[in-house]
Amino acid sequence: MAGSSAVYTSCRPHARAFLLPADQRGGLLPAAAWRRGGAAPRASLVAARTATEEAVYEVVLRQAALVEDLQGRRAAREAEAGRRRWRDEQVEQEGDAELGWGLLGDAYDRCGEVCAEYAKTFYLGTQLMTPERRKAVWAIYVWCRRTDELVDGPNSSYITPKALDRWEKRLEDLFEGRPYDMYDAALSDTASKFPIDIQPFRDMIEGMRLDLWKSRYRTFDELYLYCYYVAGTVGLMTVPVMGIAPDSKASAESVYNAALALGIANQLTNILRDVGEDSRRGRIYLPLDELAQAGLTEEDIFRGKVTDKWRRFMKGQIQRARLFFDEAEKGVMHLDSASRWPVLASLWLYRQILDAIEANDYNNFTKRAYVGKAKKFLSLPAAYARAALSP
């Protein structure tokens, strides 16, 4: 596998994370709690985390530390200098002193348009945020969408590990203030204004690398790492922009942990909804050992018949996804008030997909689980009312 990642290169437990009791560390990850049958977090269970969970948690800790970190601000200053050079070059080329700034405004507007086109409800949610935050979330959204398109879009059959290496180089450049195009310029500007670290972005590219060669997951641990790469990272990227409520007593670490959990929950839900669709592309994003324990084989997935064994298996998978949603929900109320509503609404809407799978009698082979418009619209004011409460 090309490229490097903190998650792969560092599997030793973070000393601080290991020593603190679980309740001061944002709790035991739901993955570990799951292995204990959903047991409540306890310090004595900390050692039950796998090396993968520890390694992912290490990234969480680093992101949380960045919020107050001077180093982050210094890097941002250096990147800002780079961006200023980029704007000066644009101005020089165009001979218009206003153009450098105008281009950046256009770049953000384009990001907003892409977001509105691909994620309508979410775009609506961003309207409640401050203009600075809204633009930043759009820029992150567009980068994630483009990254996913590399392996899932119309040109995906031409994508090689080399192309992903080039995409990562572009990412490094934009973080250093050398954007390649206008969408990159928007993210580059965002990275200079918020304490965002490059690592979660790198890790998302790592997830895309996995998609190029890996179509089976032997254990939940392997799947967990994939989910972190492609979705947990989104939580870590966006919290610095969403902001933590100034009156919140929660540690930055616990909020980041919740954001990670939301990404994992979303991705697990995505996977459970798309079992049939993925299998038709030859992919099984389910832990093979758990399938075997349930008396199921790969063939059963490809055959796509809902049996009692399948129902039992799905019940367990849904229960685990809900544990991650529960973990995430604890953190949402600690986000800045204007960011709470869109996040809570998205959490509730996504969680309802699990209900829809149940309502379809676990037929996720040929029936798509979706949340109807009426349910969607009922969730929005409910989430709004809940989000209005103080943490």
Ligand SMILES: CC(C)=CCC/C(C)=C/CC/C(C)=C/CC/C(C)=C/[C@@H]1[C@@H](COP(=O)(O)OP(=O)(O)O)[C@]1(C)CC/C=C(\C)CC/C=C(\C)CCC=C(C)C
């Ligand atoms: C404290 C607390 C709970 C904070 C909240 C932090 C937060 C906002 C977490 C967001 C988590 C989130 C929305 C994750 C997105 C997960 C996702 C949809 C991942 C998808 C990956 C690939 O899956 P796949 O290819 O199987 O799926 P498709 O068939 O292609 O759908 C992704 C597609 C990766 C790319 C991710 C995006 C395009 C989403 C990026 C979203 C944002 C930047 C906005 C997130 C913000 C809010 C408010 C929800």
Ligand SMILES: [Mn+2]
């Ligand atoms: Mn995709």
